[in-house]
Amino acid sequence: MRRWTVLGLAMCIALAGFLGVGHAQAPRVIRIGVVVSATGPAAALGIPVRNAFLLYEELFRDAIPGYRIQYIILDDATNPTLAVQNARKLIAEDRVVLIAGSTVSVSALAMVDVTGEAGVPQMAMGATQNIVHPVDEKRRWVFLLPQTAASAIQAVTLDMRLRGIRTVGYIGFNDVWGEEWWTSLSRAAPNLGIRVVANERYARADTSVTGQVLRLLAARPEAVLIGASGTPAVLPQRTLRERGYRGIIYHTHAIGDPDVLRVGGKDLEGALLPVGPVVVADQLPDNHPSKRPALEHKRIYESRYGPGSVSQFGAHVHDFWLIVRPALERALRRVSSDNLPAFRAALRDEIEATRNLPGAHGVFTYSPIDHLGHRFEYSNVFVQVQGGKLKLLRTFLPRQ
Amino acid sequence: MDATILGLLIADGITSGVIYGLLAITIVLVFTVTRVLFVPMGELLMYAPLTYALLVDHKLPGSVWLGAAFLAAWGVLDLLRGARRAPLLLFGGAGALLGAGIWAASTGSPILAWAMAVGVVVLMGVATYRVFFEPIPHASVLAYLILSLGLHFVLQGLGLVFFGPEQYRLPPLLPGEVQLGSVPLPKQNFAVYALALAWVLALYGFFSRSLYGKALLACAINRRGARLTGISTREAGRVAFTLASLISALGGMLLAPLTNAAYFMGFIPSLKGFVAAVLGGLVSYPLAAVGALLVGTLEAFSAFYASAYKEALVFAFLLPILFVQSLRTLEIGGGEE
Numbered sequence: 001m002r003r004w005t006v007l008g009l010a011m012c013i014a015l016a017g018f019l020g021v022g023h024a025q026a027p028r029v030i031r032i033g034v035v036v037s038a039t040g041p042a043a044a045l046g047i048p049v050r051n052a053f054l055l056y057e058e059l060f061r062d063a064i065p066g067y068r069i070q071y072i073i074l075d076d077a078t079n080p081t082l083a084v085q086n087a088r089k090l091i092a093e094d095r096v097v098l099i100a101g102s103t104v105s106v107s108a109l110a111m112v113d114v115t116g117e118a119g120v121p122q123m124a125m126g127a128t129q130n131i132v133h134p135v136d137e138k139r140r141w142v143f144l145l146p147q148t149a150a151s152a153i154q155a156v157t158l159d160m161r162l163r164g165i166r167t168v169g170y171i172g173f174n175d176v177w178g179e180e181w182w183t184s185l186s187r188a189a190p191n192l193g194i195r196v197v198a199n200e201r202y203a204r205a206d207t208s209v210t211g212q213v214l215r216l217l218a219a220r221p222e223a224v225l226i227g228a229s230g231t232p233a234v235l236p237q238r239t240l241r242e243r244g245y246r247g248i249i250y251h252t253h254a255i256g257d258p259d260v261l262r263v264g265g266k267d268l269e270g271a272l273l274p275v276g277p278v279v280v281a282d283q284l285p286d287n288h289p290s291k292r293p294a295l296e297h298k299r300i301y302e303s304r305y306g307p308g309s310v311s312q313f314g315a316h317v318h319d320f321w322l323i324v325r326p327a328l329e330r331a332l333r334r335v336s337s338d339n340l341p342a343f344r345a346a347l348r349d350e351i352e353a354t355r356n357l358p359g360a361h362g363v364f365t366y367s368p369i370d371h372l373g374h375r376f377e378y379s380n381v382f383v384q385v386q387g388g389k390l391k392l393l394r395t396f397l398p399r400q
Numbered sequence: 401m402d403a404t405i406l407g408l409l410i411a412d413g414i415t416s417g418v419i420y421g422l423l424a425i426t427i428v429l430v431f432t433v434t435r436v437l438f439v440p441m442g443e444l445l446m447y448a449p450l451t452y453a454l455l456v457d458h459k460l461p462g463s464v465w466l467g468a469a470f471l472a473a474w475g476v477l478d479l480l481r482g483a484r485r486a487p488l489l490l491f492g493g494a495g496a497l498l499g500a501g502i503w504a505a506s507t508g509s510p511i512l513a514w515a516m517a518v519g520v521v522v523l524m525g526v527a528t529y530r531v532f533f534e535p536i537p538h539a540s541v542l543a544y545l546i547l548s549l550g551l552h553f554v555l556q557g558l559g560l561v562f563f564g565p566e567q568y569r570l571p572p573l574l575p576g577e578v579q580l581g582s583v584p585l586p587k588q589n590f591a592v593y594a595l596a597l598a599w600v601l602a603l604y605g606f607f608s609r610s611l612y613g614k615a616l617l618a619c620a621i622n623r624r625g626a627r628l629t630g631i632s633t634r635e636a637g638r639v640a641f642t643l644a645s646l647i648s649a650l651g652g653m654l655l656a657p658l659t660n661a662a663y664f665m666g667f668i669p670s671l672k673g674f675v676a677a678v679l680g681g682l683v684s685y686p687l688a689a690v691g692a693l694l695v696g697t698l699e700a701f702s703a704f705y706a707s708a709y710k711e712a713l714v715f716a717f718l719l720p721i722l723f724v725q726s727l728r729t730l731e732i733g734g735g736e737e
Contacts, residue, residue, distance in 0.1 A: 039557065041664060043565035174708055201708040205668050207419065207659035210412035211703025211710075214405050231567035235660065242584075243408075259566035263660065 027068040030328065030337055033090030034071050035101030035111065036125075040078025041204055044230040044259070045313050046103040049125060050075075052317035053100075055304050060321065064329060067337075072096065076107050083107035087114040087122075097328075097337065097344055100320055101125055103313065105176050116141045119341060121348040123324070125316050127152075127254075128180050132371035143323075143351055143371045145316040147276060147361060147379040149177075152253045153184035155274035155380040155396065156225065161192045165223045165248065169198035169216045171209070171236050172227025181227030181252060197221050204232045213239045223247050229254030231263045238267040248272060253279075253380075257311040261388055271385045272393070278315040278360040280383055283392040289358040289378055293322065297360045319359035327351045407583035409700045415589055415658065417696025418596045422651040423673025424680070424688040425599055426644035431682050432607075432620045433640035436533055436544040441648055442670025443555040446663060448521045448649040449656030450559070453568040455504050455513035462562030464501035467520040468494040470527035477531060497523065518649040525645020529637050537623070537633065552667065559663030567665070572657035592654045596689070599647055604685045616640060672699075675718055678725060 034053050037046035050073055057071045072094050076083035083102045090096045091114065098121045102108045105126030112131060115122040116138025124131045127146045132139055160168065170185055172178030178201060189196050198219040200212035213236060216224060224247060226236050233255045240249065251273040261268060277284055281294035297318035298310045327350035335346040354373070357364045362379030377398050383390040423441050430438045447463050454461035475490030497520070504512040532547060539547075574587035607613040618626040619636040627633060652661070659665075672695050679691030695714060702713035 039560055043560055047565060171707075174710075201710075202703070203668075203711070205662075205665045207655075207665065207669065208412055208416055208700070209703070211409060211700050211705075212707045214408055215704050215707070218405070230565070231660070231662065234567070259564075263567050263569050265569070 027062070027066055028337060029068050029070050030064075031070050031072060031094055031096045032324075033087070033094060033096035033099040033101075034073040035076050035083050035086045035090070035099065035107070036073065037078040037083075037102055037104045037107060038075040040076075042078040042104045042229075044257075045254070046075075046078075048257075048309075048311050048314035049101075049103050049317060051305060052301060052314035055301065056317055056321055059300070060325070063325060064332070067332070069328075076102050076104075078104055078107070080107045080110035084110050084114055087111045091115070091118045091120050095340060096120065097340070097347055098123065098324065100317075105131065105180070112138055112142050119348075120344050121351055123320055123351075125313075128176065129372065135369055135371055139371065141348055143366060144373060145319055145361070147253070147374050148372065149180045149252070150184045150188075151374060151376050152274045152380060153181065153188055154376055155382055156250050156272075157185075157188045157192050157194065158396070159250075159272060159274075159382055159394075160194055160223060163223075163248065165194060167195045167197050167219075167221045167223075169200075169219055169221035169224045170196060170227060171198075171200040171202065171212055171216060171224065173229070173232075174201040174203055177229055177252075177254070178227045181225070185225060185227075202228075202236065204228075204230075206232075206235065209236050209239050210243075212236070213243055213245075216240070217243060217245060221247065223250060225250040227252055230257075231260050233260065234264040234267060237264070237271060241267055253312060256383070256390060257313075258308050261385065261390070264385070265388070268385045269388075273383060273385075274380045275383050275390065276312050276315065276361040276379065277381050277395075278310070278318075279312055280381060280390055280392045281310075281360075284381070285395065285397075288395060288397060289363050290360055293318065293358055294360040315360040319361055319364065322357060322359050323351060323354050323364060327354065404582045405704075407581060409704055410697065411580075411583055411585055411589075413697030413700035414693060415592070415696070416699055417693035418592050419651070419655055419659070419669050419692075420672045420676050420695050421596050421689045421692030422599070422647060423670055424676035424692045425596075425603060425685050426647050427670075427674055427677040428680065428682060428685060428688050429603060429647075430640050430644045431677070433616045434529070434533065434544075434637045435541050435620060436529075436548060437541070437674070438641075438644070439545075439548045439670060439674070440528075440552040440555045440666075441644065441673070442666025442668075443552060443559060443663075444521050444525055444645050444648040444666075445652040445655075445669070446559065446661050446666040447524070447555075448517045448652035449570050449661040450563040450568060450663065451520055452510075452513045452517035452653065452656075453570060453661070454563065455501070455516055456508050456510055458505055458508045460501050460505040462558065463520055463524070464498060464516070466558060466562070467524045467527070468497045468501075470524055470531060471497065474527050474530045477535070493523075514653065517653065518646070521649035521652070522642060522645045525648070526638055526642045529641035534634060534637060552670075556663060556667065559666075563663050565663070567660040567662040568656070569660050570653075570656040573654070586658065588654070588657050592651070592658070595650060595654055600685050600689045603643075607685075672714075675715075675722070678722060679718075681725060 036050045038050045053071050061069050074086040100123045103125045105128040108124035108126035109131050122142045125145050127148055129148045132142050132144045172181050186196055198216050202209045249271050251271050253275045256275040256279045277290035278294040281298045284291040297315050301310045301314055330350045331346040335343045337343050352366050354364055354366050362374050364373040366373045377396045381395045382393045384393050426441050430436055451461045451463045471490050471494040475487040479487040504516040572588040576587050577584045615631045616636045619633045623633050676692035676695050677688045680688030698717050699714050702710045
């Protein structure tokens with residue numbers, strides 16, 4: 001009795017296998033590697049990116065006829081060493097045509113050596129300029145998706161000048177992010193006649209910033225810039241308000257997500273920050289080139305992860321898909337995907353050939369000397385926290 | 401620097417110091433009784449407010465499942481040892497914990513969530529001892545340390561899964577501020593100070609005056625000797641872990657309104673609590689508390705003068721003290737049996 005059951009089961013499985021193979025021509029698989037920091041200190045940035053990739057794979061895996069696009073998503077735990085290992089594994093074992101990631105600057109930068117050496121295009125999601133600039137033998141293979149801190153700081157300093165602010169104090173993370181904002185601020189401010197009067201640092205996990213804030217207050221700045229990201233950015237703002245600071249407080253674009261607004265509550269009220277256009281997709285003027293792609297991403301992402309879940313970070317995946325899909329199609333017309341090195345090189349050329357492509361975070365135009373792709377006017381808008389929501393204050397669109 | 405800034409810095413130092421102090425006394429407590437340097441204490445401290453935050457938001461946090469799983473694992477271990485009644489009680493307890501969690505999440509009542517958060521953390525603490533440390537009673541201090549470091553990584557990783565990457569803020573129990581001279585202090589601070597002071601005095605009295613406390617201490621100094629005189633070392637360990645996780649849970653609940661809570665915020669305070677505990681020779685509660693205040697104050701002042709080098713300065717100041725301590729520290733738990 002038992003033996004018959006087993007035999008029957010085996011026959012069923014075999015039959016199903018035959019039918020499966022014989023039924024249709026199996027699509028050829030195109031593998032794309034993804035490295036994100038989904039755990040560790042920068043998990044807040046990596047998790048929405050991972051979620052978006054999972055969703056986009058599900059929705060668009062068959063978007064190119066005859067091919068099946070498969071994402072292999074690896075976590076680097078906010079650790080550059082692990083990011084490099086992941087990149088090597090994706091290139092050598094999984095034979096991917098392209099790598100997206102990582103979501104943190106240091107990790108993305110560490111991966112450049114590997115992808116550049118192996119000749120695999122990389123779409124980096126860290127926000128520092130030195131990942132792709134200057135374009136050299138290795139960086140030829142790397143393209144940036146997010147706007148850089150330097151471009152966001154330009155938005156901040158422009159706003160400062162419009163408000164007639166002359167002195168500014170700085171408090172930021174004691175890591176790459178805080179340093180990048182400090183460097184950008186101290187470089188940009190003097191040209192606009194703004195004096196930077198204080199430079200303080202704190203750690204993500206700190207439970208108090210009273211010492212730093214007292215020092216800031218002693219310098220009496222008209223405005224304070226907080227170079228932090230995620231919910232830990234709330235602490236300095238709250239302490240400043242508790243100590244009676246009445247001036248203007250600026251933040252980076254790394255706090256424009258719902259969690260920060262929830263934790264910040266009324267402490268964050270009135271804060272000013274630059275964000276990518278996607279964050280305020282509904283409020284964008286109709287002539288903003290990012291309005292349509294931004295709304296589209298918002299619709300796709302929120303249909304799966306709930307209303308209000310869309311953020312700065314997940315939208316990079318939308319731009320990734322907008323850039324990579326046509327590049328893949330063009331490359332496939334030129335080279336067979338079986339010839340991996342040639343196909344990777346063709347894909348790189350086609351990504352570099354992207355011109356005037358409106359995405360959720362601005363308009364992308366890469367060139368052999370520019371792998372940043374963004375133009376300041378399209379990639380940044382300025383918002384204020386009002387009633388626990390982000391309210392669009394101004395765009396930087398060129399006058400027509 | 402004027403008097404107001406000085407006052408604010410000192411107040412800030414004391415508040416941070418009290419956090420480290422609470423962790424330091426739990427570390428001393430657990431170490432003196434079981435010779436375990438329990439690094440994940442900081443995670444337990446964070447689990448309590450995070451559990452509360454999710455429960456009042458009508459969500460069932462993963463920590464409740466984890467607590468139930470630990471209890472069930474405890475039951476299985478007892479079953480393997482041939483016990484009859486205890487496993488049934490433990491399995492029942494695991495079920496009851498889950499049920500209580502679902503109930504608390506569905507009502508979203510703050511009082512229920514408070515009790516639930518503290519309860520889950522205490523059960524988790526004592527079950528950690530039963531499941532991971534009790535089965536290896538004769539291991540070296542180093543083996544225990546490695547095990548507890550491993551647990552730290554596991555609990556921190558699970559914390560991310562359970563509570564997400566962002567911070568939560570709890571409403572204060574005592575809203576409002578008190579003006580001390582020119583220094584405004586949140587009333588909540590005093591609740592934390594009172595709790596810490598009460599625990600330090602209670603533990604000091606318990607271990608130096610009461611017979612039960614001395615029995616617990618005996619387990620650390622000489623396990624075999626303690627057992628020969630009729631002290632159960634297993635029970636002693638469980639009592640120590642229960643007390644320590646209760647201190648952590650209550651501390652976490654009182655601190656979260658002042659500092660926010662997140663899964664990744666437990667380790668550094670835990671480390672500083674450990675340093676403070678070493679300043680107290682890993683045996684003395686009052687000295688550990690004083691050490692913690694010293695660490696906190698040093699931190700506040702170095703944050704004011706050179707914030708970029710804060711941690712480096714704090715640990716650099718402490719190195720010479722730790723060096724001297726290491727020369728004259730008691731050989732507790734060093735010699736095996």
